Amino acid sequence: MSSHSQFALLKQRRFLPFFATQAFGAFNDNVYRQAIIGLLFYLGISADERTLYTNLAPALFILPYFLFSATAGQIAEKLEKSRLIRITTMMEIGIMSLAAIGFMTQNMVVLLVALFCTGLQSTLFGPVKYSILPSVLKPEELTGGNGLVEMGTSISILIGMISGGLIFKLAGDQGPVVAATAIIVLAVCGNLVSRAIPRVEPGAPDLKINWNPIPESLAVLRLARKQVAVRNSILGVSWFWFVGTVLTSQLPTYAEVNLGGSETLYIFALALFSIGTGVGSLLCEKLSARTVEIGLVPLGAFGISAFLLDLYFARSGAPVATGLTLPAFVGAAGSWRIIVDLVGIGLFTGFFVVPLFALIQSRTPREELSRVIAGMNIQNAAFIVLAAVVCIVLQRFLGWTIPQLFLALAIANAVVAIYIFTIVPEFLMRFLSWVLVRTLYRLRLHGIEKNVPDEGAALLVCNHVSYLDALILSASVPRPVRFVMYYKIFNTPVMSWIFRTAKVIPIAGAREDPVLMQQAFDEIDAALADGQLVGIFPEGALTRDGQIAPFKSGVERVLARANENGRPVPVVPMALKGMWTSMWSHRDGRMHRMRVPRRFRAHVEVMAGEPIDDRGVTAEQLEAKVRALRGDDA
Structure with a gap:
């Protein structure tokens, strides 16, 4: 893996202004709600009335989500996203100004109306908050970006609750003024920061809003x-x-x-x-x-x-x-x-x-x-x-x-x-493969983010070194991959459940089981037609000596069939380095040669080359690409 840190996103304009905007919003919402509770105590309202208000407040805040989420989703789909965020933050300034009047006049009805409006503003912001991330982040940054957003939201809520709860305790008789001032200042800050968010194109500009x-x-x-x-x-x-x-x-x-x-x-x-x-x-x-x-x-x-x-x-x-x-x-x-x-x-x-x-x-x-x-x-x-x-x-x-x-x-x-x-067994299967792969190996990925397409069909071809190659690639590629696997490996005890759950396609040689072989090619073609990734090990078997064996012509048959059907697919050459000296390869075939301590947690590199769109590419050419990716270090 590279030394990339998700915190680098906080230095980039494509992410930082949005991150700060949503953090200001979460912070202000909680300052406001806790300040309302503080005002109830400040006014000396009875416990029964406080209970009524504290039960009514969450209901008023959550009601707009039921009433207006569908409309908000359509608006977020149709409008340019940075503009919509600025609109919602302008709304927040107006709503907090109304809330400030409620604090200054100590009028709970006004405060509750403003709270309902705050829920409405949050309803409008919600769809754009999460739909903007795939537009401004690379696929490999999605997890880190979401992690930062969730972290920022959690900490903002916490600090907002603490700050809002302290206003009336620390400010005393000036509590209403401090609360009114704080929520307006925070809303203005959120709007100012939102103006730095770069333009993000709408997802469906021609959508007709219902x-x-x-x-x-x-x-x-x-x-x-x-x-x-x-x-x-x-x-x-x-x-x-x-x-x-x-x-x-x-x-x-x-x-x-x-x-x-x-x-x-x-x-x-x-x-x-x-x-x-x-x-x-x-x-x-x-x-x-x-x-x-x-x-x-x-x-x-x-x-x-x-x-x-x-x-x-x-x-x-x-x-x-x-x-x-x-x-x-x-x-x-x-x-x-x-x-x-x-x-x-x-x-x-x-x-x-x-x-x-x-x-x-x-x-x-x-x-x-x-x-x-x-x-x-x-x-x-x-x-x-x-x-x-x-x-x-x-x-x-x-x-x-x-x-x-x-x-x-x-x-x-x-x-x-x-x-x-x-x-959805994919969740549990990915968990088991994640535990297994991260326990046994230390992975370093090269070219995956750049060369494996984010969407659409593609054929991944890779050298075949160990029984865990498919799991290694599954843990390296963000999208699900339908692997083609020799049926005897597919039927390995225990591992077969994982392979079936992952929708692995078993294949046999023409002499072994011609029916199974034809079924495999049919399933490969159907998967590619459906826009899925399909992974093939063209050597047809695990390497016996650590070297790449000649690629078989089956890969050409897969590509020819896709071309004949008018659905040419890109081919992504991939290579595994370091697997031969790890566990589960044929090098560990005899027990007296096992050296588990040296091979456990082995460094493994997963290489991905540039996609090949040439319809006439041959197995020999793909083999040469994979050999070049792997280099001399197997």
């Missing part, structure tokens, strides 16, 4: 369900919001009732979760080797359940002491276990959600992405409301404690994860 929200909401939901992997990724993102809503909504009471602290301890617990989420989001690029690695999703899901389960056992009842300050809590017995659990939940939440966003962006056509994001936002809002309803029912009507709720959430999260991975 202003009727009900049929269009159904339409964008159908659009979001069109591709199985995208549909289930959206389900995963919505489940992330369900889990996050349950967890964060319980933290204030959990800090007091189960941890024995006060509001300060609640902020500390929220900070642990938010920091964990930020760190997990940033680590995704490193762990995924700059690809859209959905193998991290199962890791994240089961990690969330594991830490939630441990959180239940760490403190399933009342605390040993009450009225604890932050230092007293940190010094109390068992507290560090709770701290680790909260950070761990956040960490694995980052692993879970960032690859899902990257997959949705990479697998959805550009002209549909904003509407797909809008459909996702509608579903997210439904899951947030469902989470609130579930918490109310389980706690108020069934008498569940918060630790019991966390236990149920841990079990439900595991069940939902298993369900998603059963419906």
